[in-house]
Amino acid sequence: MGINIAFWVLAVLAATGALAVVSARSLFRTALGLVLCFLSIAGLFFTLSADFLGIVQVLIYVGAIAVLLIMAIMLTRDVEKGNLPSTLKIPALVSGLAFAGLSVWVMLNTSWQVSSEAPTTPTASTLGNLLFDQGGLVLGVEIAAMLLLAALIGAISAAREK
């Protein structure tokens, strides 16, 4: 029951945050909306008994990505212009609504094979085994590491002063 209430509250908060991102005038409010959205999603992760991911979400998205984005806003001096819509506001709205309609319709009309088993908690050790154990996704982890390294180098070289 508590989880249900939590879901509805968090869902509304996440949607509000997202709407703030796309509609707020000030870029700072946009950023705050984003943080709100991220945090609500972290909460939703907890309601899904994904404790590890919830923490990761807070750490990475709220702690790193949102901060990075805010820094980017500050670095580019378009702040005073605010968060303006482009010429494609209406087509974008149509696309968004079409996509939403389609995906909601598909989701509701699909009979998912819902399992009634109790979820694994806590998840950290299971995930750790899944990723690093024998037969796990070590290769994937390595590739992700390479990707991060490459992105790091790429970002530095792209952004550095010539």
Next chain:
Amino acid sequence: MNSHLLSLIIFLPLAGALLIGTYPRIPAGVVKYAALAFTLSVLALSVILLFRFDRQANGMQFQEIYSWIPALAAYYRLGIDGISLPLVALTSLLSVVAVLMSWKVENRTREFFIWLLVLESSVLGVFCALDLLLFFIFWEVEVVPVYFLISIWGSGDRRHSATKYVLFTLLGSALMLAGIVSLYYSTGSLDMVAIAGSGAAIAQTLLPAVPIFFLLLAGFAVKLPVVPFHSWQPDAYTDAPAAVTVMLAGSLAKMGGYGMIRLCVSIFPEVARRYAPIMLALAVIGIIYGAAIAFRQTNLKRLIAYSSISHMGFVLLGIFALSQTSLVGASLQMVSHGLITALLFCTASIIMDTTGENDIRRLGGLARQMPSTATFFMLAGLGALGLPSTSGFAAEFTTFLGSYSSSEVAGIKVFVLVALLGVLLAAAYVLWTIQRVLFGPVLPVFNDSRDADMRQKTYCGLFVILIFFVGLYPMAVVSIVQNSTAGVIKLLGG
């Protein structure tokens, strides 16, 4: 050594190209010697091939089979039979001549010879490949060097001609690829010989046989070229540098005829028989049409290009007459046309280089100023008009005889009788050209025209010897070809 002879032949020029490409400090003067050495060694190997080839045996020889892409059942599969062997030999000979003809290339010499060697490799690969995928890859690779050779070292509207060449070839080969893919999905195999051997017994039909036949044919028809898919050819032949024209006309055009025999006729004998009248009509149209247009040309190379269309019509005629003799005739004609047209283009380029003039109307009386070149040009012309004792006669007569007496195609007699007029027209435009270019009053403008030098005389002389050798002793080629063509005819169920 013996079992890898074909690989060696195909990849030796490529190795030469890599060597020249990777050691940029080789002086330009040495590059051409290197290219000559590589092409000469390929020629030597194909001569070995000619001697080691078992003329009595049926089927493929010198086969090499290695698994290549197991998932596709694609093999690295090489082999030659009597139909491809003469073309391999011809290509390696023409490559040597092409290098010799390019002795004076000053502009970007290194690249020129690299592309020339790559071209040789790919053409040889087409003639040796027995796997459809491999065949197709070699077929496509050839486009690249030709494009650069024409667009960088060509003359006239060279970029236009090069682009036209590429577009036509790619259009043809795109359709051909579709054909190959459908064939693959229909048979589950890429082995050209095995597919042909299983004949009409195609396992599951993705497409009916008829569309596959025409898809494959499209690529070959553009290459041969068959009228009305020829409009790239006069442009390309005219604007390409002389050596490349020789390769294009002498060797690359034969890829079309070869492919028709090897894929279209061998794999779809029934379809070939059903649609033979159409192909024969196109052949006859090509013979007459090419000759008719040749009369109107004022550019020497363009005239030879149209005569080439006319002569390749005989190849098409021989192939789709579907008889043993006519196929032998078509093979002979491919070899003969390779030699004769190459010599025509060689001499024409000597004339055009030294006089700086390619307009027939402004040439004349050159027989006095450059007697050797004139002699070579005349001999080539006599071959082109099918004078007995030249290879042109042996080939055309065999084609006519085989076609006329063929019982496979109804109404073929009429086609052959009309095609005979091509011989008459050939005589007319050849002699008229000789009259306008070589004979008549001596023009003082060309007084300082240089006759052919030793290098040029050597390769022209070589062509003359071969033209007369094949003409007087056609069995030299026929004995190689006949068992393989008989194999093709057997597929027809005749």
Next chain:
Amino acid sequence: MHIMSIPSALIWAVWLLPLGAFALISPLIRPFPGKAEPASFISIGAVGISFALSLWILASVLQAPDRQIILHGADWLSISGGPVFNFGLLIDPLSAVMLSVVTSVSLMVQVYSRAYMHSDPSYLRYFALISLFTAAMLGLIVSSNLLSTFAFWELVGLSSYLLIGFWFHRPSAVAAAKKAFLVTRIGDVGFLAALLVLYTKTGTLDITALNSPGVLSAISGGVLTWAALGLFLGAMGKSGQFPLHVWLPDAMEGPTPVSALIHAATMVAAGVFLVARMYPLFQAAPHALTVVAIVGAFSAVFAATMGLVMKDIKRVLAYSTISQLGLMMLGIATGGVWVGIFYLFNHAFFKSLLFLGAGSVNHATGTFDLREMGGLRKKIPWTFAFFVLAAVSLSGIWPLAGFFSKEGVLAAALDKQPVLFGFALLTTFLTAFYIFRVVFLVFFGDYRGSHGPHESSRIMLVPMGLLAVPAVASGWLNANGGFEHFLGDGATHGFWSGFIGALAHPLALFSLLAALLGVFSAYTLYIKRWISPDKVKWFLRSPYAIFTRKYGMDELYENIIARNALYRGVFQAADWTDRVVIGGASAGIASLTTGAGRVLRRFQTGQIQLYAVAAVLGMTAIVLIALVRG
């Protein structure tokens, strides 16, 4: 008298020797070599030995069983499951006679040429080509397979081309050479088609096999007629029969000895030889034989009329040759092989002698134009004597050679084709008239030229003298039917009753009368001038105009057909099609593509969000369609 039969190697040598001479001389050819006397000795030596060998062959054939010697050579082509063509030699009386004709005339002409071509810078090339021609002509005669006959047939055409265009800096010579090659090639296409038909029907091109009754009866009549007509088309081209005669007068652009050898005695007779060679085949196709007779008779009169009015001595002789070849065709078609070949045999000698005489006149006067000659009989008496002998022989006046052969043709024609006999008789009259017109204009009256005429050197006169002997006497070989017996099939015409007896036949009187009338008319017009030639010309101005314009045939071929119908018509249409229709199609497709690109590229605004909107909407649409349809 028994003569040792000739070894087969020597039969091969007959034609290989001149070929060897060609092979020896031709590498020596340089543009301006100076004198190269030895070359002519090689060439003359080779043909001299060939001449001796051909006499030996002639003698051997008489003794051979079936009067035939067949030598198998190498297979030129043998395709497994296809045709086999053996290049062999067939020696029978026909080819033996032809061999001796060709070698003897070639020998005489080559000796003559040593003086005639003395100062020409391309002396070497001349002898190389003459040797090539001789070899090809001899090969044509002896080959046992129609395919090799055809090959040599084309090769003599080539050497004829090269010799007509010998002075290739002269545009007229080159044009004439090309014309000769092309017109004869029209005939050759017929020949080639006949080969295809015959091979397809019989599976062989061996002459002996094709002529055997068994093989011939296997072919249906219609096909056989077409095959025979195809062969005859080839013969018409080579022998200058109407309507393919136009090349021969132009061929006179070549050196005169070449005209004597190729365009009078030997190559042009190859057509007659071909018909004779395939005579059994023609016999099995009587319609074709009738065509041969008609074409021959018509050409005979047709060419003779043009010979009446030509102003160039060589052209008169050229038309005369066409006319005489027509009579040979008529002779073969009506009387059989021996009639035509006997005519050919005699004609070869007196006609080449006439040409050599014309060459000698040319040496004396520096021209071939009849209007610039006259009164030469005192200045060049030897030439005069030989020329007149040959002219009398050509006119068919007893007892010279021409009489006997002409009687054969006339008798046969009267027997089989009475209408055509009239043509032949008319030809006799015209022949006598035009040749004596030449004689009178050249040798009588007053000299009208400006050159100081002088007799030719002995090197030229001796061969002429030697040719004069057969020109006078070769006809006597058949005075008692000897030649007929040698070549014929046994059928006799009951006409021949000896050298003098032949005169007793009423037909002989008729033809003699016609010939003498011709001579007399010429005498009236050109010596006595009882009637002025100009008056006759005016009186007959319309036929005269037609004759001098060669019936408009040159105009028809060169201007109407070649230049307008083909070059400016069909060929231009093809060229236009190629440039506009086919070239336009490919250019059109190209510009359609670029045009489409020019329009469609406007959608590429660079606005990444627009692309994304399109992608999202597109993806949504695809999923929607998949859902609805699935």
Next chain:
Amino acid sequence: MTAGLNNYLVLSAVLFSIGLYGALSRKNAVVVLMCVEIMLNAANLSLVAFSRFVTPVALSGQTVAIFSITAAAAEVAVGLAVVIALYRQRGTVDVNDINLLKW
């Protein structure tokens, strides 16, 4: 009403669509990037939801989400670097002004 799988999925779809709308309609490149992050988060949310309701024990959806978060981090890093580089070059981060990719 119990929050089941469908609730989470619909929420995820709504968040994704909002993000999509933003990504397609905002002028500022940084905001566009933010919207992309919202879309990624929406995707992660559905992954985790599937993980919870379809494979509650195996947690395979969560592993995928981890990789997705990693990729998102890399994407943001590179994306922002590009934005900054662009800003340096052209003095703006307005996507309407960045239209080099045109004919």
